[in-house]
Amino acid sequence: MKMGVSGQVQTFTRNQTATQNREIPLAAQAALHPKIRLASAIGKTGARTVLRNPYRSPLIPTTVQNLSVSPHSHEYYGQLTDIILDSFYPSTCSSCNVKMTGRVSTRSYVAKCPKCRKHVSRISHTPFAYLKLPLWTVGWVLDQSATKYPQVITGAEIKRCLNISEDAALRLKKRVQVFASQHKSAVESLFYSELKKRFHKSKDLLEPDKKDINKRVTTPVGNRPIPQSDSVVLFSAKERSNKGRKRFRHHGQTASIYLTDSLGGRQVGVMVQTTTWKGGPALYESIPNQQTKTILPIIQRQIPKNTPFFTDMGMDWLKPYNRNHRTVNHNLQSKRGTGKSRRRFQQNGIHTQAAEGRQGALKTAFRAYRYIKPEHSQLYLNEYSFFGALKYYGAERITSQNQSLLGQNQRPKTKQQGWGLSGMNFSTHNQY
Numbered sequence: 156m157k158m159g160v161s162g163q164v165q166t167f168t169r170n171q172t173a174t175q176n177r178e179i180p181l182a183a184q185a186a187l188h189p190k191i192r193l194a195s196a197i198g199k200t201g202a203r204t205v206l207r208n209p210y211r212s213p214l215i216p217t218t219v220q221n222l223s224v225s226p227h228s229h230e231y232y233g234q235l236t237d238i239i240l241d242s243f244y245p246s247t248c249s250s251c252n253v254k255m256t257g258r259v260s261t262r263s264y265v266a267k268c269p270k271c272r273k274h275v276s277r278i279s280h281t282p283f284a285y286l287k288l289p290l291w292t293v294g295w296v297l298d299q300s301a302t303k304y305p306q307v308i309t310g311a312e313i314k315r316c317l318n319i320s321e322d323a324a325l326r327l328k329k330r331v332q333v334f335a336s337q338h339k340s341a342v343e344s345l346f347y348s349e350l351k352k353r354f355h356k357s358k359d360l361l362e363p364d365k366k367d368i369n370k371r372v373t374t375p376v377g378n379r380p381i382p383q384s385d386s387v388v389l390f391s392a393k394e395r396s397n398k399g400r401k402r403f404r405h406h407g408q409t410a411s412i413y414l415t416d417s418l419g420g421r422q423v424g425v426m427v428q429t430t431t432w433k434g435g436p437a438l439y440e441s442i443p444n445q446q447t448k449t450i451l452p453i454i455q456r457q458i459p460k461n462t463p464f465f466t467d468m469g470m471d472w473l474k475p476y477n478r479n480h481r482t483v484n485h486n487l488q489s490k491r492g493t494g495k496s497r498r499r500f501q502q503n504g505i506h507t508q509a510a511e512g513r514q515g516a517l518k519t520a521f522r523a524y525r526y527i528k529p530e531h532s533q534l535y536l537n538e539y540s541f542f543g544a545l546k547y548y549g550a551e552r553i554t555s556q557n558q559s560l561l562g563q564n565q566r567p568k569t570k571q572q573g574w575g576l577s578g579m580n581f582s583t584h585n586q587y
């Protein structure tokens with residue numbers, strides 16, 4: 156009996172398939188029956204036929220709408236998820252105090268203690284808790300985010316590539332943002348300690364010399380890259396509604412992110428404070444205005460005291476807090492005529508070109524999002540900053556810094572500063 160059945164399968168060859176279903180093309184057949192034998196079309200070795208799922212491609216549409224026919228290698232991304240969870244959220248047995256390296260083959264989200272065989276969930280208390288998608292999608296989305304940097308992966312792209320609903324895609328994107336936000340303090344402290352180490356024994360910068368424009372203030376520190384900070388406006392109100400732009404209560408950049416009072420006066424644009432050095436990682440902070448009380452705490456968190464630091468004239472109030480702070484005058488008047496000087500980008504070796512360059516990349520990348528609300532902007536910026544820092548520091552340094560910040564064997568909390576997955580309700584920055 157058994158022989159008969161298997162014999163039938165083997166005799167189901169190319170010619171018969173073709174004659175039986177002459178009217179329907181093979182690709183269409185494959186679409187109708189997910190597990191049809193595409194032996195005649197694809198892989199035929201002798202009398203053996205190869206079982207194959209139909210391809211999930213816009214070229215050959217299938218009626219099957221789920222992740223099981225995704226073109227991505229589940230095995231590869233499953234292993235990647237394994238490594239990501241192990242390095243960013245290691246689980247330790249509470250009774251034996253050893254790493255839970257054991258796995259359960261049928262439940263990918265479970266870790267097992269090699270000694271006492273206790274089970275624990277590897278995704279609880281992480282941003283990937285209660286994930287309704289298969290676990291490999293975590294590896295896929297993080298891998299894509301990292302490889303696409305300095306571009307970003309949007310919710311729409313996740314939806315298209317994984318063939319999942321828009322809600323699921325956006326929720327997955329949000330999980331990535333929360334994941335990145337959890338490691339923000341680790342990245343910041345790595346940034347801070349690197350600067351501290353670089354300048355801890357250096358002499359003070361020279362004072363800028365207005366008469367000799369070629370005299371460099373950086374002579375005492377040599378070629379060491381100096382951190383810079385600058386601000387930029389994304390999605391300014393100016394571009395979309397000239398009448399709605401708030402003109403009279405704010406000056407310069409701040410004006411362009413608020414609507415007028417007659418239209419509600421709310422914030423519509425995003426202002427970003429960028430801190431970086433040449434070739435270094437970049438930190439982005441969403442700021443509601445450029446006042447001292449807004450920017451000073453950010454700078455104090457990122458830049459050690461009296462570290463050489465370049466900004467534009469908008470931050471000249473910083474000098475009392477940092478004796479090595481130097482500013483570049485972007486409005487320098489030219490010596491002849493009424494125009495601006497061509498030296499306005501650099502004076503005495505002081506410039507913010509590295510920060511401006513990063514902002515250019517940020518603007519280009521964020522165009523993919525079309526628009527983001529100001530209240531969610533910090534999450535998007537954290538994500539962008541994290542994948543840049545991941546390239547610079549590597550996962551190992553970030554995780555070990557995170558562990559030392561949190562204390563041994565602790566996981567970062569998901570419910571911080573309104574990162575909760577259900578309601579990301581920041582207090583909106585409507586201060587004036």
Ligand SMILES: [Zn+2]
Binds near residue numbers: 248249250251269271
């Ligand atoms: Zn144990």
